[in-house]
Amino acid sequence: MSLLEIKDLQVRVDDREILHGLSLTVNEGEIHAIMGPNGSGKSTLSHVIAGKPGYEVTGGEILFRGEDLLEMDPDERAAKGVFLAFQYPVEIPGVVTMNFLRTAYNAQRKARGESELMAPEFLKKVREVAKRLGIPQDMLKRGVNVGFSGGEKKRNEILQMALFEPSLCILDEMDSGLDIDALRIAADGVNALRSPGRAMVVITHYQRLLNYIIPDVVHVMSKGRVVKSGGKELALELEASGYAQFDEAALTAA
Amino acid sequence: MNVVLTKTETQRPASDVFAGVRDRLPGRGKAAEAREQAFAAFERAGLPHRRLEDWKYTDLRALMRDVLPLAAAPDKNALERAEAALASLPAVDAVRVVLVDGAFAPTLSNLGGMETGVRVQTLREALEDGNHADLLSNGSEPGAMIALNAAMATDGLVITVADRVAIAKPLHIAHVATRGSTASFTRSFLTIGKAAQATLLESFVAAEGTKSYQVNDVISVSVGDDAEVQHVRLMDDGADATNITTAVFSVGAKARLTTFNMTSGGILSRYQGHLTFSGEGAEVNANGVNLLNGRQHADTTLFLDHAVPHCMSREVFRSVVDDRAQSVFQGRIIVRPHAQKTDAKMMTRALLLSDEAEADNKPELEIFADDVTCGHGATTGALDESLLFYLRARGLPEKEAEALLIQAFVGEAIEAIASDGLRELTVTIARAWLERRG
Ligand SMILES: Nc1ncnc2c1ncn2[C@@H]1O[C@H](COP(=O)(O)OP(=O)(O)O)[C@@H](O)[C@H]1O
Ligand SMILES: [Mg+2]
Numbered sequence: 056m057s058l059l060e061i062k063d064l065q066v067r068v069d070d071r072e073i074l075h076g077l078s079l080t081v082n083e084g085e086i087h088a089i090m091g092p093n094g095s096g097k098s099t100l101s102h103v104i105a106g107k108p109g110y111e112v113t114g115g116e117i118l119f120r121g122e123d124l125l126e127m128d129p130d131e132r133a134a135k136g137v138f139l140a141f142q143y144p145v146e147i148p149g150v151v152t153m154n155f156l157r158t159a160y161n162a163q164r165k166a167r168g169e170s171e172l173m174a175p176e177f178l179k180k181v182r183e184v185a186k187r188l189g190i191p192q193d194m195l196k197r198g199v200n201v202g203f204s205g206g207e208k209k210r211n212e213i214l215q216m217a218l219f220e221p222s223l224c225i226l227d228e229m230d231s232g233l234d235i236d237a238l239r240i241a242a243d244g245v246n247a248l249r250s251p252g253r254a255m256v257v258i259t260h261y262q263r264l265l266n267y268i269i270p271d272v273v274h275v276m277s278k279g280r281v282v283k284s285g286g287k288e289l290a291l292e293l294e295a296s297g298y299a300q301f302d303e304a305a306l307t308a309a
Numbered sequence: 310m311n312v313v314l315t316k317t318e319t320q321r322p323a324s325d326v327f328a329g330v331r332d333r334l335p336g337r338g339k340a341a342e343a344r345e346q347a348f349a350a351f352e353r354a355g356l357p358h359r360r361l362e363d364w365k366y367t368d369l370r371a372l373m374r375d376v377l378p379l380a381a382a383p384d385k386n387a388l389e390r391a392e393a394a395l396a397s398l399p400a401v402d403a404v405r406v407v408l409v410d411g412a413f414a415p416t417l418s419n420l421g422g423m424e425t426g427v428r429v430q431t432l433r434e435a436l437e438d439g440n441h442a443d444l445l446s447n448g449s450e451p452g453a454m455i456a457l458n459a460a461m462a463t464d465g466l467v468i469t470v471a472d473r474v475a476i477a478k479p480l481h482i483a484h485v486a487t488r489g490s491t492a493s494f495t496r497s498f499l500t501i502g503k504a505a506q507a508t509l510l511e512s513f514v515a516a517e518g519t520k521s522y523q524v525n526d527v528i529s530v531s532v533g534d535d536a537e538v539q540h541v542r543l544m545d546d547g548a549d550a551t552n553i554t555t556a557v558f559s560v561g562a563k564a565r566l567t568t569f570n571m572t573s574g575g576i577l578s579r580y581q582g583h584l585t586f587s588g589e590g591a592e593v594n595a596n597g598v599n600l601l602n603g604r605q606h607a608d609t610t611l612f613l614d615h616a617v618p619h620c621m622s623r624e625v626f627r628s629v630v631d632d633r634a635q636s637v638f639q640g641r642i643i644v645r646p647h648a649q650k651t652d653a654k655m656m657t658r659a660l661l662l663s664d665e666a667e668a669d670n671k672p673e674l675e676i677f678a679d680d681v682t683c684g685h686g687a688t689t690g691a692l693d694e695s696l697l698f699y700l701r702a703r704g705l706p707e708k709e710a711e712a713l714l715i716q717a718f719v720g721e722a723i724e725a726i727a728s729d730g731l732r733e734l735t736v737t738i739a740r741a742w743l744e745r746r747g
Contacts, residue, residue, distance in 0.1 A: 105702045108694065133704035145699045149717025155700075158713065163704035198717075215703065 056121050058083050058254050059104075059223055065114035066096075066103055066279075073099045075279040076115065081223070084251040088265055088290060089258045091276030092298045097258045098142055100276075101227045105139040106132050119223070133159075134166035138221035140212035142228040142258075147199035152211070155199050156181055160218060184217045188244045206237035213244040224248070224255045230264040242267030262294040277301040323376040324352060326492075327460060330379045334463065336436030336445070343445040347459035354453035366637040366669045367608040369454075372577050373551055377523050379461065380410035380491035390516035391485040392417055399737045401730055403481035403510055410486060411463045411493030417483075426474035432465035432496055441467075444498065454579075455555045458527045461494035465527075472502035472533065479508040479539075479731060484524065486547065487516040492523035503533040503561070508728055509540045513574065515547030524552040530568075534561035534588055539568075541731045543738055546574035548603070553579045560620075562588025569726050571735055572607045573600040573742045580607075584622075585614040586648075592621045596722040599627075600742045601634035601666075608637035615644040615651045618678075624655040627722045629715055630666035631746060639671040640685070646677040655685040660692065660718055662711075712743040 059081040066074040073096050081087050091097050103110050104117060106129035117124040124132060147155070161171040172180075185195060188210050200208050209229055216224055226245065230238050245255070245268055257268055265273075265287065273289040274281045275298075282301045283289065321329075327348050334344060356375075359368035383391065391409040395417065406429065407417040413431040420429055435441045444467065445459045466482055482497060501507050513524060524546060532538045546552050552575045560566050570580050584595060599607045613622050628636035636659060644651045659668030670687040692714055700710035719739055726732040 107698050107702075128707070129698065129701040130704050130706050130710075133702055139702055141699070141702075145693075145695050147696050147699070147714070147717065149720045150713055155703075155713070158709070159700070159703040159705055162706065162709060166704065166706075219704070 057081065057118075058120060060118040061115070062118075063115035064100075064103070064112065064117065066099060067111040067113050068099070068109065072113070073279055074103070077276075077280055079274065079281060081254045081256060083222070083254055085272065086249070086255045086257065086268065086270045088270035088273045089256060089276055089281075090260070090262070090273060090290060090293055093260065095276045096279040097276055098227055101139055101225045101258060104225060105129060105137060130162065131166065133219070133221075134163045136222035138216055138219060138224050140209070140216060140224065140226045140229060142231060144200050144208045144212055146201045146203075148201050150199050152197060152199050153178070153181065153195045156195075156215065156218060159215075163219060181214075181218065184214055187247070188214055188217070189240055190214055205232035206234070206241070209233060209237070209241050210244065213241055217244065217248060222253055224253065225258065226255065227258045228260060229257070230259055230261065238264065239267065262290045265290045275301050321378065323457070326376055326378050330461070334461070335433040336440070336442065338440065339442035340436050340440065340445055343442045344460045347445060347447070347456045350456040351453050351460060354456070357453055363610065363639070366635075366639070366671075367579055367606065369553075372606060373523070376457065377490055377492040379463070380486075380488045380493045380522070382412050383409040383414060383487065387487040387516075388414055388416060390487045394485050394487075394514050394516040395483060398512065398514065399734055401479070401481065401510065401734050403479040405481040405483055406466055407483045407485060408464060408495055410488050410491070411495050413464050413466075424474055424476055426471035427476060428469045430467045432462060432467055435467045444496065452555070454525060454553050455527055458494050458496055458525045458555070461492075461525070462496040462527070463494055465495045465497040467498045469500045470502055470505045470507050473504045474502065475506035476508065479510045479728060481510040481512065484511070484513045484526065485516060486514075486519050486522045486524065486550065489520040489522055492525065494525045496527045497529070499528070499530045501530070501532050501536045501538050504535040505533060506537045507539075508731065509538070510731055510734075511540075511542040513544045513546045513552060515550060519547050521549050522547065522551070524550065524554070526552070526554040527557070528554070529557045530559070532558065532560045532564045532566050534563060536561065536564045538564070538566045539726065539728055539731070540566070541726055541728075541735065542570040542580070543735060544570070544572045544574055544578060544580065545738060546578070548574070548576065550575045551577045554581070556580070556582045558582065558584040559587050560584065560591045560593060563590040564588065565592045567594040567596075567725055567727060569596045569722070569735070570609065571598040571600070571738065572609065573738060575607065576603075576605055578607045580609045582609075582611040583614075584612065586617050586620040589617050589619045594623045594625075594725045596625045596725045597627075597638075598629075598719045598722050598739070599636045599638075600629050600719070600739060601636055602631035602746060603634060604632070605634040606637075607635075608639070610637070610639040611641070613640075613642045613653065615642065615648040615653060617645075618647060618649045618651065620648070621652040622654070623725075624657075625722045625725065626655075626657040627719045628657075628659045628668055629662065629719060630659060630668050631662040633663070633665045635667040635669070637669045639673070641673040642675070642683065642685075644674075644676045644678050644681055644683065648678045649680045651678060651681040651683065653681070653683045657685075657687045658718070659689040660715065661689060662692070708746070712740075715743060716740070
């Protein structure tokens with residue numbers, strides 16, 4: 056059974072169809088890249104997988120380990136191992152990062168029927184991972200993402216990914232707004248989490264990120280569909296020739 | 310027959326209630342005269358109603374309707390129930406004075422270990438032995454409800470802290486109601502000497518199963534020059550109780566006062582604070598939180614009088630309103646003509662958790678001096694969907710995600726409480742409210 060199976064997914068926002076029958080299959084241990092121009096529906100796809108309200112699924116299905124993901128609340132999906140690293144992580148003033156991490160972690164464990172991890176143990180774990188990612192300890196005492204730079208926000212997402220140990224990680228434009236050093240730290244963090252039991256979907260506009268996180272499969276998305284899939288060389292091809300050819304392909308397919 | 314009798318019993322007009330108890334109220338001579346005058350003042354005005362500007366959101370004639378009979382002094386059973394109610398509160402390390410149904414309960418109070426220089430007397434003693442009729446006068450603070458309190462007050466605390474004395478532990482005045490369908494009237498005074506330090510906690514709760522009672526409390530706090538005072542009031546009265554409280558503060562030169570009120574209980578309440586700067590260079594934080602659901606109606610009305618120059622005030626008010634509840638915040642700041650260099654800011658924010666919830670905000674700044682920094686702001690809104698989704702995508706169930714955001718929201722008002730113990734107590738009670746919400 057595949058880890059994630061998306062079949063002919065159709066999604067509307069405000070009565071406008073954004074995804075027009077998208078299909079995608081991801082197996083355990085695989086790294087998939089989804090590339091596509093702005094507005095092609097990449098973030099929409101990631102939001103629908105995570106369960107963000109406001110999207111109407113008018114057709115198709117999403118199966119996670121064979122279960123109907125669309126029937127689950129966002130928190131259920133998280134507890135089952137779906138993790139979305141947001142393109143734009145929000146700031147949550149007044150909710151201390153460390154407290155948030157512990158509450159979220161224990162909520163997931165509770166939902167899975169596992170025992171909650173006590174504070175000192177958890178603190179130790181967070182500190183270790185934070186150190187590895189070069190996240191200063193005092194950031195953990197601040198409100199979630201409040202006053203964080205773009206790079207710090209992205210690292211905070213990867214910190215959570217490392218703590219929660221999801222089986223499916225969706226990284227939405229992890230490279231946006233990062234300089235080359237920040238990008239390298241973030242990519243190293245992601246690469247450290249590669250494992251046979253974990254799959255990743257790396258969404259990006261640019262080929263650059265894929266020099267650091269080497270994918271097994273590359274998909275090209277255009278106008279709400281996957282229009283081409285191939286090996287990692289497809290990313291380089293795109294870098295050279297641009298997206299225009301695929302826009303044409305999407306149009307003729309439509 | 311019985312039913313009819315009971316009905317007339319509980320709906321007797323206030324004049325009958327007063328006539329029935331006046332001879333048993335503490336204090337003779339001047340004190341008794343002061344009560345008569347106060348009651349006459351109340352009768353002339355009657356219960357406040359919506360045509361009075363100050364009460365336009367909280368019409369007591371419509372909402373409270375009448376004054377219930379005075380609660381009888383607590384008996385053994387009442388004291389036992391009160392004790393159980395107190396035991397169910399989160400523990401706080403404080404010197405505790407307990408008022409049960411408006412009467413001092415010595416067996417539940419622990420005044421041991423009080424510093425020298427601190428004097429604690431009950432209002433009853435002060436009126437009966439000391440003949441302090443002035444304790445029943447209302448000074449410059451008019452209003453029908455405070456007049457009614459003067460007429461009916463049965464007990465309270467009269468506390469004085471001598472100059473330069475610092476009280477280590479908070480002083481806790483705990484109000485407990487045990488008798489349903491009755492009213493209690495309490496009146497307390499706290500006089501803090503020059504350069505003294507004190508922390509006052511007030512709490513209002515009901516013994517299990519106490520229904521439909523009324524509380525009318527007056528607290529008067531005088532903060533001496535250079536003194537530091539923290540005041541935390543936690544009103545968590547029974548679900549169908551009425552609580553009308555007037556708090557009067559006078560703040561001396563270079564004094565610092567933090568006063569915080571949280572209303573989470575009662576079906577109908579009004580907390581009216583009246584604060585006057587009486588000496589230059591003082592700083593005040595007057596914060597508050599309303600946590601309301603069901604059909605609760607809670608009104609916080611604060612009046613800050615910048616009567617002298619060079620004082621600073623900060624007001625942070627947060628209300629969280631669910632179901633069909635209604636929250637009212639009226640904040641009035643007056644800056645008198647010679648009160649130059651006044652620095653006054655007031656910010657009120659309401660969070661509506663249901664479509665039928667209501668929050669009324671009425672900030673008013675009246676500035677008569679020209680060299681001042683003053684500002685106010687008011688917002689009303691719902692929980693931010695994108696924040697909620699972020700938390701849920703991290704595994705928090707809906708109610709828990711909401712609770713975390715609500716706690717952060719009210720935290721902006723709670724954080725001004727400097728005492729760790731009292732801040733934690735406040736957070737615990739706010740959390741309990743969130744858990745009750747389900
Ligand atoms: N909440 C929304 N309301 C209306 N239109 C939206 C919303 N979110 C996305 N869209 C539209 O859907 C299309 C795809 O957007 P998005 O998924 O963000 O693309 P990408 O991430 O590939 O840049 C765009 O045309 C965008 O304007
Ligand atoms: Mg996007």
